[in-house]
Amino acid sequence: MSVVIAGAGPNGLMLASELGxxxxxxxxxxxxxGPDPQPRVNRIVGQAARILDHRGLYSALTGTTEPPKPAARSMFAGxxxxxxxxTGSQLxxxxxxxxxxxHLLAERAGGYGADLRWGHAVAGFDQHDGDITVHVLGPDGAYDVSAQYLVGADGGTSKTRHLAxxxxxxxxxxxxxIRIGFDVVPPDAWITAAGAGTVSGLPPLRFYRTEHGVFSYGAVGDRVAVMTYELNSAPSDQRSGEAADEPAMSVGExxxxxxxxxxxxxxxxPVSAGRPLDLRRIRGINSRIAAHYRLGRVFLLGxxxxxxxxxxxxGLNLGLQDAVNLGWKLAAVLAGCVAPGLLDTYETERRPAAERVIMQSRAQLALLRPGLExxxxxxxxxxxxxxxxxxxRLGDLLSGADNRYAxxxxxxxxxxxxxxDFAVATARGSHRVAELARDGRPQLVDLTENSAVADSLGEIDxxxxxTAGSLVGALSATAVLIRPxxxxxxxxxxxxxxADELTDLRDVLKQWFGI
Structure with a gap:
């Protein structure tokens, strides 16, 4: 076995799909x-929408054949x-x-032959020079799996991170x-005053800040919600997250x-009298980043x-991009196409992206806090x-479009x-770059008049x-090499x-893909 992934959430399953x-x-x-039945996230924000489009998953989730369209509005700190x-918004x-x-990613990963083992947990591991032995506890007892790499995609309380x-x-x-009530709405007069929207007549999410906290209501993805952000002055027992020993939150709370x-x-x-409510209480906010994304043959994800x-x-915008970044690199190393040193670029590329998310999310919380200053x-x-x-600039920050790898x-x-996002017209028709990316391989798009770039490479691996053709849309280039x-x-x-540009292209093909 080449890779063991701890955690079958969206990030772990995305990695499994990429490897498959x-x-x-x-x-x-x-x-x-089995898959977590809790609703949790209600939308994906940012460049992860284009990742899904590049893999043919966007249409399956949305039911449309249209490419992702930027949001007309968003929010920063209320x-x-x-x-x-x-122009050119990427949010x-x-x-x-x-x-x-x-569910969609589990189906995709399973279709590629990934071995999904629900009810099995990593209990430990031993690293060796050439492989790693992962100790697993399953319903029928303990057993070992020998692999070349272990990836911890097991959430904020990651046992993999702890064991490493x-x-x-x-x-x-x-x-x-933070208190959240999904499928709950304020009085009709409030909704009418704010203006109709697309979900149950509610407008996009609105935020109202006072010296005592923040009240918010409106459309969140394909649902509606009421949320409060409130500072708790009571003594803290240093817990964060959703405390299991507290009574369930009520609409009255x-x-x-x-x-x-x-x-x-x-x-x-409630929006509907017969619909069960989704009420959540979150105490405290953690804002942390691992000291290392990799330790030997162990990687951390999401x-x-x-x-x-x-x-x-x-969260998903960041984690899904982690998964796709690591996926093609692991596959290339396991196939023997490139040296294992390529895997070091996973952290050097993805850590700065996480640091920017932590920076902007801390800044938003600071701007929501009370005080005259x-x-x-x-x-x-x-x-x-x-x-x-x-x-x-804020839109690019929220979407991750301002990230640039060295x-x-x-x-x-x-x-x-x-x-x-652009398209290429060929003898076989016009194809968007996202459609050309469905095979998960690196792609060279040559838009020069006589396919000068592709021809210069001779026999192509x-x-x-x-893909050689003419440009449909806008692109500030005549040829691009796109990573998976x-x-x-x-x-x-x-x-x-x-000649020096073409030599550089050959060097890049060798460096990243062993081609």
């Missing part, structure tokens, strides 16, 4: 008896971001509950209590919290590597948001960036997908690239 696409059949273990007129949203995504002895430095804010924040009664009602405030829903800061921040460039000196501006995770590895803007 490359012909690797991982073992995926999860202590739960401030509305109007993105409708922002995509996919209205899907996490359990729907998990990897520190998890950061901070915890124990004074904050959510109403009382809203009343304390707004200073007036806030009656709430929440096992980083945790942060849930405000804005950045914060009120003045919000006044100033509101003035800055009248500048469209500031709105664009391009190297003198490289084309697209190198290290997520490839723009069948591990590289080559959607990032540009090489590009040129010349109709007849010079």
């Amino acid at each position: 696409l490359a012909g690797i059949r991982p073992v995926v273990v999860d202590p739960m008896s 401030f509305p971001l109007d993105l409708a007129d922002v 995509f949203t996919v209205p899907v509950q996490q359990r729907g995504l998990v 002895g990897i520190d998890f430095p950061g901070m915890s804010s124990y004074d904050l209590v 959510l109403e009382a919290s809203a009343t304390r924040i707004l200073g007036t009664d806030v009656p709430l009602r 929440d096992a590597a980083h945790v942060h405030s849930p405000i804005g829903g950045p 914060i009120a003045s800061l919000r006044d100033l921040f509101g003035e800055l948001l009248t500048d469209s460039d500031t709105v664009r 391009p190297g000196v003198g490289r084309h501006p697209l190198v290290g960036r997520w490839v723009p 069948d591990r590289l997908t080559v 995770d959607g990032y540009v590895a090489w590009a040129s803007s010349d109709e007849h690239p010079a």
